[in-house]
Amino acid sequence: MNSTEEYDVLVIGAGHAGCEAACATSTMGLKTCLVTIHLETVAQMSCNPAIGGLAKGHLVREIDALGGLMGLLADETGIQFRLLNRSRGGAVQAPRAQSDKALYRLTMKNWLEKVPNLTLFQGIVTEILIKNNKTFGVMTLEGNRLLSNTVILTPGTFLKGVIHMGLHSYSAGRANEPASVELAENLKKIGLKTFRLKTGTPMRLHKDTIDWRQFKPQPGDEKPIPFSFRTQRKLENKIVCYIGYTNQKTHEVIRNNLNKSPLYSGKITGIGIRYCPSIEDKVVKFPHHQRHQFFLEPEGLETAEIYVNGVSSSLPLEVQKEILRSIPGLDQAKMFRPAYGIEYDAVLPTQLYHTLETRHIKNLYLAGQINGTSGYEEAAAQGLMAGINAALKIKGGKPFLLNRHEAYIAVLIDDLITKGVEEPYRLFTSRAEYRLLLRIDNADKRLTPQGFKLGLIKEKDYEAYQKKQEKIKKAMHFLQQEKMINEKREKISLKDFLKKPEVQFKTVLEYKKFNERLSDEEIRHVESEVKYEGYIKKQGKEIARIRKIDGEKIPESTDFREIPGFTGEVIEKLAKARPKNIGEAKKIPGMTPAAVVNLHIYLKCQRGKNHKK
Amino acid sequence: MKGMFEDTIIAVSTPFGSGGLGIVRLSGRKSLSIAKKIFKPKKNKAKIRPLRPILGNLYHLGRKEFFEEAYLIYFPQPRTYTREDMVEISCHGSPVILEEAVRLGIKAGARHANPGEFTLRAYLKGRIDMLQATAINDIIQASSYKQAKISFDQLEGSLSRKISSIRSQIIHLLSQIEASIEFPDEGLRISIKQIAKTIKDAVLSVKKLIESFNLGKTLAEGLTLVIAGRTNVGKSTLFNSLLEKERAIVTPYPGTTRDYLRESIKIGDSLFTLIDTAGMGRPIHPVEKEGIKRGKNLASQADGILLLFDASQKETPEDLRLIKKFKDKKTIFLFNKIDLPQKMKKVKVQNEKKSWSALEISALKGTNIDDLKEMIHDLFVPNQKQEEEVVLHLRQKLILEDISNCLTEAQRLLEGGYPEEVYSEEIRKSIPLIGQLTGEIRTDDIIEDIFSRFCVGK
C-alpha cells in the first residue's frame, strides 16, 4: 500500500527538538506533519525529570524569547523551581525545575494538537526520499509515503540504538522503545557520515521503599522564578528533592564488578559523555573520593517513581541492587526500572550549514541528539532554529542566523558545525566568549523582537515586552540621574552606588524613591546591566571590531593553496566553500581560529603587496 | 608550498648603529655555499661545523686581501628560525661594513631579503604560526653569540616551556572557578583564599618571565659599563687595558679625554659596552666641560660603574662625592696604580659603601685585569642555568604584561568582593593573549580540565 500525502514540512521524531521544530514551522504558517513512533511519548524526557540548569536554563530562556515552547511547558508542568547561583551575579544565574514527566508529555501533546497547520502522525520512518540531492519526503515502516519538499529529522537516541545492561545488550531506542535501524542505515546510504555515541540513565526507585530520614532535603526556592517571560501565574513548589551520598562500600561493589561493565570490558565502543559520567566512571576516575553525591528526584506527582540523579550505570541488575544495598536509606529500596546505558548513531554535525540544513541534501534539516548533542534544552534549541530556517527557506526569506555574542543558541550551533563533535556535546556558560552579555535577564531584549518579526511571538506578548523595556529604560535613567552622598562624602549617582558588589537595587531605593514598581525579573535585569556595565561596553567594542574583520572581503582570485600553514584539508574546505569574507570563512566546519587568523593575515599581506605594485 | 622560496636571501639583521657588533644573515638552500665564497676561516684547515662560531675574514669575490674580520655560524635546517639553512656572519657593527658584507653576498648569489622576509619564511615553513610571526616581527637582533644561540633555541626551548606552564596554570585556575559556576549543586565549595593564592602564583610566574626580558635585553644589546673617577686616576689607561689595544689617548696631563669613548668588549660569552668618560673632577676647559656633561649622563644610564681611584694619592672629597653619586648603581671600587707607593686609606674609602666589591689594580701594568674581568662577569652576567635561559621579544613582553594586568585585575576584583563570573572574566581575557604566545586555549581545554579534576555531572 502506498498512500501519499503532501505537506510543506515533515518533522520526524516528536522529541524535544521535533516538537519545537514542528510548532515553529506550523506557527509560521506552513502545513506541517510531525511523525513519531509513539504518540504516547511525545516530548518524553528520556532521562532526568528536570529542565534547565546553568547554560541549559539560559537556552530555555532564549527559546522562550524567540517564541518556543520549552519555557512555558517547564513552568506549566514544573513541580519544584530553583534559581541556581543566587549568590553570584546575574550572568551565571539560571533556572532549573523538576518537571512532572507525564504531565510534560501530555501537555506538550495537548498543545501541539491545538496548533493550527500541524498534524501529529504516528509512524516509524525508515527512509528519506531523495531525488537530485533533494529530499521530497519519507517512507515509513507501515508502508506509507509522506511527501514534502522539506524534512526536519529529529530522531534522538534512536538511530541504531543499543541498550546495555551489564554484558547483555539488545536493540532499543529509549527505555525499550524500538530502535531506528532502517533509518540509521538509510542515512549512511544517502551519504551522511555517522559515528557512535553513548549515554546512560540511572535506576528509578519506589518512593515508599526509601528511608527518607537518611537524606538531606533540598527544597525549591521560596519565590520561584519562571522560565518563560510569558508565564504570568504564580509558580508553586510541590515536591522536595533529597541529597545523598555513596560510600566506600558502594565503591568496593563497583570496583569488584567492573568486569561486568560493558564499558570497562570493552563492549561499548561509543564515546560517552564526560559531562554525565556513570557511577562506574566516577569511581574509576576519582579513586581518592570517599563518596559521591546523588539526588533523589520524584518523576512526577502521580507516580511513585524516584529518579536517582548521579547513579547512572550500565552494570548488570544484580550489581545495581548491591549498590543500592550499600547505601543507608536505599538498602531496602525496590527498583521499578534498572539503570542502563545506550549506544546510538549520531551524524557528524560538520556536514550541516548553520541553518542546520545538510550540505549535500537540499531541504533536509537535522536537529537534536542526532547532531551529537546531549540534553533536552540543546535539542529544543536546535529544533526551533531548524524549524525557523526551514520555514524561512520555503517562504523565500533570508536565513535566521544568530551570532555568538547574541545567544547561547548560536554558541551551540556554531560549535557543532565549526568544531564538530567527538563526544556528546553539552553547553556550558564558559563556552560563550561573551558570558556577561548572554544572560537570562536579557534574553528577551536580545531575541524577542526577532521572535516577533518571525511571527512566533504574539502581538500581546510583544506589547508586554515593549512595556517592560520602557519601564527598564526609566529605571536606568533614574539611576543615572539621581545622586547621593556616599560614606566617603562624595556625590555619586545611584548607578555608581549600585555598581558595588554588596549593593542591591532595593538598597538604592532606601536612598531615593522610584515611582514605579519593578518586578523581581526587572530588578535582576537592571542590576545586571549596571553591575556589568563596564564589561558590556568593552565587549561591545570588541564585538564591533570582530564584525569589521568578519566583513573583510576575500578576493575571488585568492588561491588558498598559497596560504601558509594550511593543511590540504583546510585548503580543500576553503576551495569548496569559497567564502566571500572572513566571517563566512569562520563558519566553515573545521576552520580553527588559528586558521582564520592565518587567512586574515595572509590577505592583509597580499593587500600590502598589491599596494606596493 | 614547495618551490615558493627557491632562492637564498641575505640581510643585515642588527639595527643600524646598535652597537659594536653587526650581524648579516643568510637563509635558504645555498646559504652555506654563498657564505663560503665570501668568508674564509683564519685557520686554513678549519672546517665550518654546524652551530660552531668560527673566526675568519670576509673577502671580495676573487680577491686575495680580506677587508674585515668576522665570525661565522652555520645553522643547518630544519632547526633554524626559518627552517631553512641559515648562516650568520658577525662582524664590526659599522653600517658600511655590514652593507658591504650584504653586497658581497648578493654578488655571490643571494638576494636581498624583503622587510620581514625571514619571519615570513619562518611562518610559511610552519616554523611558527602567524600570530607568532607577526608578534616576533621585531625578531632576534642578536649581538652576542650567546644571544644568537638563545634566539635559535628559544622558539622550541625554554620560553615556550615557560609559557606553556603559565598556560596550564591559567587553565587550572579557570577550571576551578568555572566548575563551581557550572555545577552549583555539586558542592564544589571554592575557597576564595585558594583562588586568590592561585591567581597570585600565576601573577608571580608571569612577572618572573617578564623580568627575564631584561636579561634578554642584556644579552641582546650588551650591558653598558662606565669607567668613572676623577681626572687622571687612570680611566683611559684602564679602558685600553681592558680592550687590549691603544684606543683612548692617554696623557700624563689631566683632561686629555675630551669626550667619551665607547667600545664593545666580550667578557666570557657576554657583550659589554665599555665607556671611558672624561674626568669627573673640576672642569678646566669649555670643551672638556661638554665631554664631562655627556659622561655624567652616560654614567647615570649605565648598567654598572667601574669607579676608579688613584691609590697612590690620598682620597679627596671628590672621590667621596663620587661614591655617593653612584650609591644606587652596581659599582666596583677599583684602586688603581698599586704599582706605586700607596697613600689612600682604602679601608676607609671602602667603608663608604660596604656592599660594593673592590679590587686593587694597576691599569698601566695590567695587574689584576683578568681578575677584574672575572669580577665584571660575575657581577653583571646573571647566573642562570642553561635551560633557564629565556629571551623575550618586546612584543612578547608586552603580551605578558597584559596577561599580568588581567590577572592582577582579577585579584583586585576578587578581593573587592566581586562574584566569580566577574573576576573570571578578567582571567578569561588572558586566554587569547596566551594564544598569541603559544597554542591557543580552547574552552574545551578548560572543560577537559574541569572533568579531569572534579567529579561533577550526573
Ligand SMILES: Cc1cc2nc3c(=O)[nH]c(=O)nc-3n(C[C@H](O)[C@H](O)[C@H](O)COP(=O)(O)OP(=O)(O)OC[C@H]3O[C@@H](n4cnc5c(N)ncnc54)[C@H](O)[C@@H]3O)c2cc1C
Ligand atoms: C538513556 C538515556 C539517557 C540520557 N541521559 C542523558 C543525560 O544524562 N543528560 C542529558 O543531557 N541527556 C541525556 N539523554 C538525552 C536526552 O534525552 C536527549 O538529549 C534529548 O531527549 C534529545 O532530544 P531529541 O529531540 O533530539 O530526541 P528524543 O528526545 O530522543 O526524541 C526523539 C524522537 O524521535 C522519535 N523517533 C526516533 N526514530 C524515529 C523514526 N524512525 N520515525 C519516527 N520517529 C522516530 C522517537 O520516538 C522520539 O519521540 C539521555 C537519553 C537517553 C535515552
Ligand SMILES: Nc1nc2c(ncn2[C@@H]2O[C@H](COP(=O)(O)OP(=O)(O)O)[C@@H](O)[C@H]2O)c(=O)[nH]1
Ligand atoms: N703608575 C701607574 N700609572 C698609571 C696607572 N694607570 C694610569 N696611570 C697614569 O696616570 C696618568 C693618567 O692616566 P689616564 O688614563 O689618562 O687618566 P684619566 O684621566 O683618568 O683617563 C697617565 O700618565 C697614566 O700613565 C697605573 O696603574 N700605574
Ligand SMILES: [Mg+2]
Ligand atoms: Mg682619560
